Amino acid sequence: MDNKNYLKDISDIKTMMSRSSRFMSLSGLSGVLAGVYALIGAILAYFELKRYDSAIYTDTEIVSDNLDTTVFLNLVSIALFVLISAIVTGAILTMRKAKKQNEKIWNPVSKRLLVNFGLPLVTGGLFCIVLIQHGILGLVAPATLIFYGLSLVNASKFTIGDIKYLGIAYVIIGLIATQFVGYGLYFWALGFGVFHIIYGTILYNKYDR
Amino acid sequence: MKNIIQHISKAFDHRVRLGIMSILMVNDFADFNMLKELLGATDGNIASHTKALEKEAYISIEKSFINRKPNTRYIATKSGREAFTKHIEALEKLINPNE
Numbered sequence: 001m002d003n004k005n006y007l008k009d010i011s012d013i014k015t016m017m018s019r020s021s022r023f024m025s026l027s028g029l030s031g032v033l034a035g036v037y038a039l040i041g042a043i044l045a046y047f048e049l050k051r052y053d054s055a056i057y058t059d060t061e062i063v064s065d066n067l068d069t070t071v072f073l074n075l076v077s078i079a080l081f082v083l084i085s086a087i088v089t090g091a092i093l094t095m096r097k098a099k100k101q102n103e104k105i106w107n108p109v110s111k112r113l114l115v116n117f118g119l120p121l122v123t124g125g126l127f128c129i130v131l132i133q134h135g136i137l138g139l140v141a142p143a144t145l146i147f148y149g150l151s152l153v154n155a156s157k158f159t160i161g162d163i164k165y166l167g168i169a170y171v172i173i174g175l176i177a178t179q180f181v182g183y184g185l186y187f188w189a190l191g192f193g194v195f196h197i198i199y200g201t202i203l204y205n206k207y208d209r
Numbered sequence: 210m211k212n213i214i215q216h217i218s219k220a221f222d223h224r225v226r227l228g229i230m231s232i233l234m235v236n237d238f239a240d241f242n243m244l245k246e247l248l249g250a251t252d253g254n255i256a257s258h259t260k261a262l263e264k265e266a267y268i269s270i271e272k273s274f275i276n277r278k279p280n281t282r283y284i285a286t287k288s289g290r291e292a293f294t295k296h297i298e299a300l301e302k303l304i305n306p307n308e
Contacts (some may be wrong), residue, residue: 006303014231017234017235019234020239108243
């Protein structure tokens with residue numbers, strides 16, 4: 001009876017349990033880059049608002065009819081640009097890491113991860129469209145933060161468990177943002193920008209190297 | 210010591226069988242291809258080891274058709290889960306007898 005074999009058995013068991021239930025190839029670096037894109041987007045949005053001197057995000061009323069269509073469309077384009085850049089970067093880096101770790105990018109675990117991440121996220125997205133529809137612009141920024149946080153918490157069971165704490169941080173900052181209605185852009189920059197960069201760096205140091 | 214050894218189940222005394230049970234402990238079910246991919250074993254290998262575990266009633270097998278293709282699902286039974294938990298506990302005790 002040698003201890004080494006038992007140790008190897010235990011470590012095999014742990015590896016198999018995590019490999020078969022968690023998608024571990026998420027790239028920390030993609031989190032950092034997503035944060036950088038978000039900050040760039042926030043800066044662009046800030047100047048856009050300055051340029052038109054629009055009241056959208058300095059309006060402290062929850063319900064606002066100051067919806068200038070040009071500004072609004074420009075802001076939506078910035079947001080979409082940030083979102084698409086972040087998704088493409090994330091996908092490329094994750095594929096690269098999956099290859100390195102010999103994990104298939106499209107397996108039952110990654111599918112489960114996407115479904116569990118996507119469900120609260122899509123719900124949140126639709127809810128935000130409804131908020132815009134009713135002109136409740138002041139709550140759009142808090143709602144995106146809260147729903148994104150819940151998506152992360154939900155997804156954490158199927159990937160690197162640490163993202164649960166990131167999710168909780170988003171929910172908290174989102175709830176705080178509901179009390180500071182004119183400052184949505186700043187909360188966005190803090191959440192999607194700074195949080196991503198900090199957490200991406202932590203994950204990068206812990207798992208990517 | 211004797212007490213510990215008796216929980217080390219012979220049924221799990223193989224890398225593939227250990228792997229199959231580990232996967233089924235944390236997943237509601239797994240199909241043949243998933244086991245094959247995760248364990249990097251051959252068809253015949255997976256087939257014979259799942260059969261051995263089924264014989265012990267540690268796993269159950271559900272056959273069905275998905276898009277007219279046969280699909281086999283493996284599920285850990287209650288007794289399989291209990292036996293595997295005891296197996297892990299025994300392994301841990303053997304490595305670290307003082308705990």
